[in-house]
Amino acid sequence: MPDGPAAVPGSRPAVARLPLLAGAAAALLAGLYGGLALLVPEAPAPAALAEQHGPLMALGFLGTLIGLERAVALRRPWGYAAPALSALGAAALAAGAEQAGRLALTAGGGWLVGIYLALLGRRLSRAAVIQLAGALAWYAGGLLWLGGRPVHELVVWFVAFHVLTIAGERLELAHVAFLRREAAGGLTAAAAVLGAGAACSVWAPGAGTRLAGAAMAAVAAWLAWHDVARRTVRGRGLPRYAAVCLLAGYGWLAVAGVLWAATGLRAGPYLYDAALHALFLGFVMSMVFGHAPVILPAVLRVRLPYRPVLYAPLALLHAAVAVRVAGDLAGAGAVRAAGGLLAEVALLMFAGCAVAVTRSRTRSPSGR
Structure with a gap:
């Protein structure tokens, strides 16, 4: 995430951000316990954790992490409302207060949209627009969730949030590595098809999901070919480790x-x-x-x-x-x-x- 603040050697830990990270960790543990209950029905877990396993992981844990990182990049106090809302939403889901959890998680997605709009006001870029589209997918899926749609009908929206966020971040780093301008058009087109698949899924779930799947495969192919990880995997230490994580992940995306x-x-x-x-x-x-x-x-x-x-x-x-x-x-x-x-x-x-x-x-x- 190039526009986030770099760590300064010897600087004091940002203790005030720890509660937000703790909220993400709590959502992770709740989601993992719910996943355990789904895998092993005999596991003594509250029903809410198993029922909300997907939202706890995708929005409670990952949404809070992404919102926190973007709030740090924004460098404005109001930005921290996004991870706070998603962490509170995850806590509400885990406690069985489903409607309150839906509302808070949806509000967290909407607040993240505001963060991206503020960042775009500082510097307009194709990468930031793709990430904004990801946040909009979270918010749109949340609104449909509030309207009564079950989670399994909203998976495409929440997947679009994650895929577009990651793709936008990697595109930003690819530009830093002197990516040719015309090459970015392929990722933009794949992102647009993914968004179209999510929208189509509202009226034609099967067709929309298939269209989104084709777009995901295209995103994976673009990232595997253009990402700087193809070069850094031949390095040493952290650059190589990160590249292995990325390239293996692109394989699973495909x-x-x-x-x-x-x-x-x-x-x-x-x-x-x-x-x-x-x-x-x-x-x-x-x-x-x-x-x-x-x-x-x-x-x-x-x-x-x-x-x-x-x-x-x-x-x-x-x-x-x-x-x-x-x-x-x-x-x-x-x-x-x-x-x-x-x-x-x-x-x-x-x-x-x-x-x-x-x-x-x-x-x-x-x-x-």
Whole structure:
């Protein structure tokens, strides 16, 4: 995220932002527990956590993280209302107050739109417009949710939020790396098709989902070809680690796009599960792993140095997604559950590794 503030060596931690990060962490834990209840029905979990597993992860956890990072980039106090609203919405969902949670999460998406409009006022760019489109997708999906639409009919909107946000950020970095202006047109076109697929899904869910899937595959192909990760993967330390996260994630985005385009998310629960988790776990969470060493210093002014141990949760995450998708394709519930449990372990392992390396006093030259 190039326009976010860089961490200043020796600067004091931004303690005031910790409650917002804690809200995101709480949403993550609630979402993981809900996911565990879906994988293992015998697990003693409140019904609300299982029912709201998707919104807790996609909007409560990830939405709060994205809103917090954008508020830091804005450098205006009013921007922090976006992550605060999404964190409060996640807490309400977890507590069983569904309507209040929907309202707060939708308001968080709308506030994020305001942040992007303010950032666009400072510097107009194609990348920022694509990210704004992602925030609008969150807000539009939230309004439909408030209107009574079930979550499974809104998945395309929430996926568009994540895919467009990430694609816009990567386009911004690609421009920094001297991307040819005409090359960006391909990503813009794919983003427009993804938005059209989301809009179409309101009236024709199958057709809209298939169109969105084709767009996701196109976005994956564009990113895999144009992203600077293709060069930095040949480097060392943090640049190489981040590149591995990104390129592996693009692979899962392509897999998800193909599954969406082929099934329209209407081919039964197993393929539905594979299509969703290839995207949210394989793609989005891999992006989180790759960007965390940059985001955490910018947001909290706390250094997260690169250590090779960060590859352990990354490898486990992608192995878990592969196991889960294989189980879904084979119709093997036990294999799918095993993959899901391994993914939860990978996410918790990454959090533990991040805390451990942040607290480490040693410095690694290769991680700079």
